[in-house]
Amino acid sequence: MLRSMFTAISGMQNHQVRLDTVANNIANINTTGFKRSRVSFEDILSQTISGASRPTDDLGGVNPRQVGLGMTVASIDTIFTQGNLQLTGVNTDLAIQGDGFFILKDPEDVPFYTRAGNFTLDAGDPTTGQSRLVNTSNGYFVQGWNADSTGTITPDSDTEDVIIPLASTIEPNATSNIAFANNLDGTETGEVAFSVYTQTYTETVEGNVTVSWTVEPTGTFNQMRVTGELSGGASPQWGSTGTDTLTYTFTVDSDPTSATYGQITADTGPGAQDTIDPDGDADADDITVDLLNVGDDLLAGTNQINVVGPDTVDNAITATLTPPTHSTSINVYDSLGNVREVTFTFTKTANLNWHWTAGGDATAGDGTIQFDTDGSLLSSSVVNAVTVTGAFGAPNFTISPDFTDSTQYASESTLIVSNQDGYQEGTLSSFTIGNSGEVMGIYTNGLTRTLAQVAMATFQNPGGLLKEGENMFSESVNSGIPQVGTANSAGRGEISAGTLEMSNVDIAQEFVDMITAQRGFQANSRSITTSDEILQEVIALKR
Secondary structure (H helix, E strand, O other), X not given: OHHHHHHHHHHHHHHHHHHHHHHHHHHOOOOOOOOOEEEEEEEOOEEEEEOOEOOOOOOOOEOOEEEEOOEEEEEEEEOXXXXXXXXXXXXXXXXXXXXXXXXXXXXOOOEEEEOOEEEEEOOOEOOOOEEEEEEOOOOOEEEEEEOOOOOOOOOOOOOEEOEEEOOOEEOOEOOOEEEEEEEEEOOOOOEEEEOOOOOEEEOOOOOOEEEEEEEEEOOOEEEEEEEOOOHHHOOOEEOOOEOOOEEEEEEEEOOOOOOOOEEEEOOOOXXXXXXXXXXXOOOOOOOEEEEEEEOHHHOOOOOOEEEEEOOEOOOOEOEEEEOOEEEEEEEEEOOOOOEEEEEEEEEEEEOOEEEEEEEEOEEEEEEEEEEOOOOEEEEEEEEEEEEEOOOOOOOOEEEEEEEEEEEEEOOOOOOEEEEEOOEOOEEEEEEXXXXXXXXXXXXXXXXXXXXXXXXXXXXXXXXXXXXXXOOEEEOOOOOOOOEEEOOOOOOOOEEXXXXXXXXXXXXXXXXXXXXXXXXXXXXXXXXXXXXXHHHHHHHHOOO
């Protein structure tokens, strides 16, 4: 009887351990980063009453006869399943999605490991403005790597306290390179503007006079014509290509009352200077000259079209050609961070060819761009370097333009400066932490720079870690050594900023485990009660 009582006692004791574990899980149901535990049982050594015998030719074998002596706890395992993430909006709160632990160090430089990422910045050094990232519960320092002055991280080195330089600045940098992107309209042909025209002619005879108008282009046109409200019902005429001369002849009537023909208005009579009015309405701009399909070699400047009377070459229409242009401006910076405005003007010089100039605060700068037949950039050149004047003592500086992403298609001109490498001085205004643990500083000049990187550690057997309280674990001889590196690498999970990992305790599962542990405890207690009653019967035999 005593043996059964001691066996039942072991059951009660170990089911109590299970109840203790369940109670601890439930107590930590809202503990940040908590990982639930699970109890496994095993039986204890059994007492052998008789051993087993092997079978013979005459008899079969006999199994051993053994009586169990109770049970004990086989293991208490920490279950490292993923907990749900809770959004906090605090940018120093970090959660791990996947495997891994944050690394903390105490004042004695002893490392601890945690899944609870409720971190904050300490008061920092008032002389340097540097703050360290610390655990909110105990002030232990979060480990990682700090960037150098260029924003470079060396994750292969030993970890150190993560420092956020809240008073850091970025020195100004003079612009040296700019990049252009988007399109220059390949369909533009430019515009031709004409001066106001008045033709005079000296006449000596009353009556009808024949006047010849000759259009002589000084450059090369693909096609040209003369139009206007000309006398005699004349229609517009087209000239030939090239530099050929187009002559158009019409008759002018000296009768001021004539509405059919143009007029010569005599001021004083024969021998005086008269005014030729081709259609009789006293307008000075009745004759126009159109240039159609302007050729490539006329896109560079000013050209003249001479309209000549029969005995003089002094009267002319000046045609000024305005080639297709597109302008865009960009703010650049000198070595002191002063803003300088540079305007780039692009002028079409031929199909697929453009000439660019730099103006504004740029004292010099021009070059060429040539596009391929598919509209992509074929080549570009800098004839004169883009030189920009510095301000308030800053030296002049040069800029190199890059037209790699420029195109010439049959669509609107939208070419702009897409990027430039200059900037003003900037001070740290805020920071963010990315999913690889990089701490990115955001500066008032719009730049970002890597400040630090949070380290992560993984273990071959995380279940072998020792619980140290305060949501921390420490290395044991059975956990394996920590594999330290960056998040999102070598099997490590990613970091989610502004969130915390919740406990992975499932309340329904814990209640079921509580009930089964309770029933196990009760059943073992009944074994003791029953054994006690039998013992009492044995004692009663003496009576």
